[in-house]
Amino acid sequence: xxxxxxxxxxxxxxxxxxxxxxxxxxxxxxxxxxxxxxxxxxxxxxxxxxxxxxxxxxxxxxxxxxxxxxxxxxxxxxxxxxxxxxxxxxxxxxxxxxxxxxxxxxxxxxxxxxxxxxxxxxxxxxxxxxxxxxxxxxxxxxxxxxxxxxxxxxxxxxxxxxxxxxxxxxxxxxxxxxxxxxxxxxxxxxxxxxxxxxxxxxxxxxxxxxxxxxxxxxxxxxxxxxxxxxxxxxxxxxxxxxxxxxxxxxxxxxxxxxxxxxxxxxxxxxxxxxxxxxxxxxxxxxxxxxxxxxxxxxxxxxxxxxxxxxxxxxxxxxxxxxxxxxxxxxxxxxxxxxxxxxxx
Amino acid sequence: xxxxxxxxxxxxxxxxxxxxxxxxxxxxxxxxxxxxxxxxxxxxxxxxxxxxxxxxxxxxxxxxxxxxxxxxxxxxxxxxxxxxxxxxxxxxxxxxxxxxxxxxxxxxxxxxxxxxxxxxxxxxxxxxxxxxxxxxxxxxxxxxxxxxxxxxxxxxxxxxxxxxxxxxxxxxxxxxxxxxxxxxxxxxxxxxxxxxxxxxxxxxxxxxxxxxxxxxxxxxxxxxxxxxxxxxxxxxxxxxxxxxxxxxxxxxxxxxxxxxxxxxxxxxxxxxxxxxxxxxxxxxxxxxxxxxxxxxxxxxxxxxxxxxxxxxxxxxxxxxxxxxxxxxxxxxx
Numbered sequence: 001x002x003x004x005x006x007x008x009x010x011x012x013x014x015x016x017x018x019x020x021x022x023x024x025x026x027x028x029x030x031x032x033x034x035x036x037x038x039x040x041x042x043x044x045x046x047x048x049x050x051x052x053x054x055x056x057x058x059x060x061x062x063x064x065x066x067x068x069x070x071x072x073x074x075x076x077x078x079x080x081x082x083x084x085x086x087x088x089x090x091x092x093x094x095x096x097x098x099x100x101x102x103x104x105x106x107x108x109x110x111x112x113x114x115x116x117x118x119x120x121x122x123x124x125x126x127x128x129x130x131x132x133x134x135x136x137x138x139x140x141x142x143x144x145x146x147x148x149x150x151x152x153x154x155x156x157x158x159x160x161x162x163x164x165x166x167x168x169x170x171x172x173x174x175x176x177x178x179x180x181x182x183x184x185x186x187x188x189x190x191x192x193x194x195x196x197x198x199x200x201x202x203x204x205x206x207x208x209x210x211x212x213x214x215x216x217x218x219x220x221x222x223x224x225x226x227x228x229x230x231x232x233x234x235x236x237x238x239x240x241x242x243x244x245x246x247x248x249x250x251x252x253x254x255x256x257x258x259x260x261x262x263x264x265x266x267x268x269x270x271x272x273x274x275x276x277x278x279x280x281x282x283x284x285x286x287x288x289x290x291x292x293x294x295x296x297x298x299x300x301x302x303x304x305x306x307x308x309x310x311x312x313x314x315x316x317x318x319x320x321x322x323x324x325x326x327x328x329x330x331x332x333x334x335x336x337x338x339x340x341x342x343x344x
Numbered sequence: 345x346x347x348x349x350x351x352x353x354x355x356x357x358x359x360x361x362x363x364x365x366x367x368x369x370x371x372x373x374x375x376x377x378x379x380x381x382x383x384x385x386x387x388x389x390x391x392x393x394x395x396x397x398x399x400x401x402x403x404x405x406x407x408x409x410x411x412x413x414x415x416x417x418x419x420x421x422x423x424x425x426x427x428x429x430x431x432x433x434x435x436x437x438x439x440x441x442x443x444x445x446x447x448x449x450x451x452x453x454x455x456x457x458x459x460x461x462x463x464x465x466x467x468x469x470x471x472x473x474x475x476x477x478x479x480x481x482x483x484x485x486x487x488x489x490x491x492x493x494x495x496x497x498x499x500x501x502x503x504x505x506x507x508x509x510x511x512x513x514x515x516x517x518x519x520x521x522x523x524x525x526x527x528x529x530x531x532x533x534x535x536x537x538x539x540x541x542x543x544x545x546x547x548x549x550x551x552x553x554x555x556x557x558x559x560x561x562x563x564x565x566x567x568x569x570x571x572x573x574x575x576x577x578x579x580x581x582x583x584x585x586x587x588x589x590x591x592x593x594x595x596x597x598x599x600x601x602x603x604x605x606x607x608x609x610x611x612x613x614x615x616x617x618x619x620x621x622x623x624x625x626x627x628x629x630x631x632x633x634x635x636x637x638x639x640x641x642x643x644x645x646x647x648x649x650x651x652x653x654x655x656x657x658x659x660x661x662x663x664x665x666x667x668x669x670x671x672x673x674x675x676x677x
Contacts, residue, residue, distance in 0.1 A: 099385075099386060100386045100387065114391075230631065278646075
């Protein structure tokens with residue numbers, strides 16, 4: 001479901017004419033067949049609170065589309081031209097704010113520009129010149145809408161129609177925009193109509209063969225998703241079932257969770273072959289030591305050529321066995337494995 | 345090339361500014377100071393593909409900085425100088441994507457100030473040491489050199505300071521400006537190269553390795569000293585064979601003993617840069633590499649694999665004919 005946001009009712013005039021809008025919350029929130037229309041008010045604060053509230057109340061919203069008028073900072077833009085916003089920035093009382101938001105990159109036939117949301121009205125050419133290094137257009141609310149969406153991370157699109165080019169005549173801009181409301185709003189409506197059918201594809205869920213035979217906990221599911229993606233990149237020409245023997249894991253006597261662990265291990269083996277091979281060689285090398293009950297470990301990042309040994313001895317015999325194994329241990333071999341002395 | 349060009353009022357009449365604007369055929373917008381705009385808002389890195397702006401101004405503060413340990417050939421002091429920010433290329437592993445919070449380019453025109461700082465360093469360096477100055481730490485030093493126009497200035501400066509060395513480091517094949525100069529033994533042009541397969545995958549918009557080798561050959565024929573950076577090396581199952589092919593391709597055009605030095609380094613990231621790679625290139629094969637993420641925040645291959653890669657390629661370089669003591673490991677202590 002789309003949430004269409006406008007600062008002023010005038011900007012939404014054509015939408016009121018073309019869509020069968022039904023009021024659901026006073027005169028600010030309306031619904032239509034495919035979504036909601038919110039009249040937010042101007043500035044940073046009203047839109048921030050209103051959009052936050054609507055997003056909390058309607059979890060079915062899947063996308064936000066901000067529509068409205070904007071002033072041109074870039075002198076190459078023309079009045080009444082529709083612009084697709086790329087990135088949204090904020091200027092508060094003359095200070096640019098670091099945090100920015102990126103809009104969805106849609107394939108639309110409009111010029112792309114960055115939009116600076118300004119806490120002040122930009123009326124003079126001089127002011128516009130100062131802001132131009134940040135963005136090509138200026139509005140009063142887009143950044144606030146994006147900020148309200150920060151936690152939800154819903155895809156956002158913003159289409160702006162150029163209402164004015166800051167100059168000496170800008171003092172009367174509010175009146176001019178009011179008088180041109182239908183024309184500007186119609187331009188926005190026509191622009192929005194072009195994206196109306198372009199619905200977002202739902203995120204593809206990870207699917208592995210015999211999925212219902214395994215039990216993945218929540219954190220294991222997230223690891224599974226990450227590893228599946230990595231395998232897709234690493235082995236673009238292979239299907240998962242060509243890389244992992246799912247049948248033998250499914251047919252084994254293990255519990256569903258153990259089977260899931262086994263799948264993740266197999267994936268890890270494919271993604272980290274070098275590390276696994278080093279670990280296996282070290283395990284083989286320390287077999288004599290571990291057989292006496294010692295625990296052997298290495299630097300987890302394989303940076304240092306150190307061997308850490310831990311053990312408990314209850315009698316002289318155990319100590320003797322351990323010292324025999326220690327004297328047999330091939331330290332140079334271990335060092336050569338950890339120093340990466342084999343060919344890649 | 346650039347959507348908008350912003351020029352600091354203080355340098356609007358600077359000959360280098362005028363040279364750049366003339367080359368770009370661009371009408372600039374005058375601004376007070378680059379620092380008031382560049383990086384003040386976070387501009388997405390990938391916006392460089394269709395919305396790259398240029399800032400021209402003076403570099404304030406320190407312009408020549410001490411390089412980290414193991415940056416260049418051991419034994420001599422190394423410095424880099426800040427003549428530009430950002431790059432027109434788009435390599436998936438590039439640390440610039442997490443560095444400036446903006447992909448816009450900045451050209452600094454006050455090269456005389458940089459030269460003054462270099463002069464001071466040269467005068468303080470013991471006579472038995474050679475101070476090295478590296479261009480291209482925050483940008484490609486040659487890719488746009490036909491526009492920036494400072495190459496001849498540095499040739500003149502280093503001709504007058506034969507006891508210091510200058511490195512121009514590039515991923516480009518743009519050697520036009522160097523070709524115009526008479527070779528100097530203390531001005532070395534170095535090329536960062538990766539095997540062709542890797543360049544195609546990761547080094548977006550960079551010229552192919554074969555084109556860069558041809559440019560190297562031109563400089564070799566003209567007698568300009570050359571260096572190589574096999575950095576970053578990214579592990580593959582055919583790493584050895586791929587580098588063998590690359591070295592063979594180079595040696596077909598230039599005798600390997602001609603190179604002043606070859607540096608080897610494996611791919612590594614800071615946490616911030618790695619996060620940017622994840623955001624910008626979610627399908628990059630770099631994200632499937634066997635990296636460790638230790639507490640020091642430096643994301644890299646495990647020590648054993650890193651040493652394995654470096655030793656193999658170092659051995660290969662020496663076997664193929666590079667001079668042994670000129671092959672060094674970059675950023676490995």
